[in-house]
Amino acid sequence: MYRTGDLVRWLRLPGGGLTLDYVGRADLQVKVRGFRVELGEVESVLSACVGVARAVAVVRADDGAGDRLVGYVVPGVGVDLDVREVLAFAGERLAPHMVPAAVVVVDAVPLTPNGKLDRAALPAPDFAAGRAEYRAPKAGVESAVAAAFAVELGVARVGADDNFFALGGNSLTATGVAARLRESTSTEVPVEWIFTHSTPESLAHRIETREAETVENDGAGSAVEVLLPLRATGSRNPLFCIHPAIGLAWCYSGLVQHVDDDRPIYGINSPALTDPDVRFGSLDDLAHRYVREIRSVQPHGPYHLLGYSVGGQIAHAMAVQLRREGDDVLTLAMMDSRAPSGAEVDGEMPTAARLVAEFGGVELVDEGESDMTTEQAARLLRAKGGLFASLTPDHLDTLYREYQDLVHGALAHRPSTLEGTVVAYFSAATDSDDDHGLDREAGAAGWRKYIIGEVREYRIPTRHEQMTSPQGLSVVGPLLNRHLNLVDRERGAPE
Structure with a gap:
């Protein structure tokens, strides 16, 4: 006798006697976005939803968004499953990080020749459902922006209407985009432009209509x-x-x-x-x-x-x-x-320097830096780069006053x-x-x-x-x- 790691259950046969029904693995623990997930627990909850005859949970890669948890459900005879209701059911019973990002309805789960679940044969989920229909970017600056988005986000292609943040972007990856565009377009592109012009079409238009003499004073702008x-x-x-x-x-x-x-x-x-x-x-x-x-x-x-x-x-x-x-x-x-x-x-309230360090991601080397002025803090943010580099000392003074008031x-x-x-x-x-x-x-x-x-x-x-x-x-x-x-x-x- 030894532990196989298989999860089974006893089923009573119609004519009498018992048989073992293979359910899945008992040790399928995976890591999704930094959190440990027991796939068996997810499958158990999905299976308990009314109308679900069987459920399987797997981890699938979503281009530009990392690994995602996906649930596959087999409906009972004559049941028309609504995946939104299945997700709502799971959301009420599972920890937030264990709720599938998508649920796919299948007629049956694929099996290997020896009767075990063939996870690799499950159909790929459509993570792109609901995203903007692909429209090829125009040649020139628009294509350069789309290429910068694609490289920094690790996606195969980016269309003219694709939103940078919808593809998984954030202020850190926006810094990389700005650096790439500086090289490919010979234009200084402030990171905050990506916040306010987050598609290749809109950002390209912003770059092309930019007035050179106002760049230094553009600040955090809109x-x-x-x-x-x-x-x-x-x-x-x-x-x-x-x-x-x-x-x-x-x-x-x-x-x-x-x-x-x-x-x-x-x-x-x-x-x-x-x-x-x-x-x-x-x-x-x-x-x-x-x-x-x-x-x-x-x-x-x-x-x-x-x-x-x-x-x-x-x-x-x-x-x-x-x-x-x-x-x-x-x-x-x-x-x-x-x-x-x-x-x-x-x-005690944090000092302005400590506040800047927290929201701007700046590491203070020693305690003496906690007494720095907002001018020094602004220089640190500019040196670090990213969205917060656009904030002026006046902005930092205002933010600190607002923090205290709030x-x-x-x-x-x-x-x-x-x-x-x-x-x-x-x-x-x-x-x-x-x-x-x-x-x-x-x-x-x-x-x-x-x-x-x-x-x-x-x-x-x-x-x-x-x-x-x-x-x-x-x-x-x-x-x-x-x-x-x-x-x-x-x-x-x-x-």
Whole structure:
């Protein structure tokens, strides 16, 4: 006797007796996007869904997006399976990183000659479903941009209408694109242009119409405007993403690759970045300004709002105001946004240098650098490169002031009660050491006294600070996308 690693079950034969039915492997543990996944556990949950006769889970490569978890389901006799319902079922019972990125319905699972599952023979999933139809880029700058996208993202081809972030890009890979375009077009391409012109066609047009004499003064340009279009096209109700305490919504760019292509996505930056003299007396005042901003794009509901950290508190206040004005808010999504506990600021505020080091990815060599000026910090960011290299010392001064104001404002804020909105709460599985008096233990429970209605909580296997990292968004993004689609269907919003 020895352990084969095969997972089997006893079946009773019609005429009596028992036989062993091969189910799969008992030791199929894989790693997907840094998380360990037991394929057998995923298969067990998928098989438990009504109408599913058998299920198989495998890992498949998605060009430009790394490995993805895929579920294959065999429907029962006479059953017409809806893969969206299967995914929703799995999302309620599995950890977020174990929910398949796609579900494929098959008539039967392929078997090897000895009766075991032949995973290699399963049909390839269509990860490209819903992406823009391929349109070849024009010769010249447009082709150069598409080629730079393809090389940096590791994809076979990039069309003129393909969105850089939808293909898996982020601020780090955008730096590589800018460097390649500097060589191929002999033009200095600021990284922030990729944020605001994220297809080969639009970025090529921006490069070709650029005025040479204004390049040095272009700064962060429209990337710091209050309303930041991460994806301005689409026929469905937009998703509005409210900045965290740092005042920038750039951290949401990675969501574009996970949210359906026909849904526009807008970030909301702090108004202080373009108007340094503006001040707000409370989070409710700030929320009122942001309601005005989103109405400039979508005059009436239903609305979808998302906020990370303090941004979740602001989004909650916006939802309350929109509901009071008679508009429907289908979604309030909060990413580890903790309710105020009534305590004073817990611990010292980070220095400006420490804040820059955290959001700009700059390593401080020694403690002496923690006292650096914003001019020195700006030079460090320029030397490192990337999107944050475009920020000036004035921008950094403003961001630091805004950070302090927002932390104090969040502690002083007393939320009103929100009713009639489905809340999706994404909580970090591991705590942060930097809570500033917000109730880190309460999680979604801390908000229930301010919310009348359904709160759907999802545990994300990452730290608070990593919620908007590529790894964090690879889990949050698909869950959020399914949530948006589900509430649209439940409430009869256009799809």
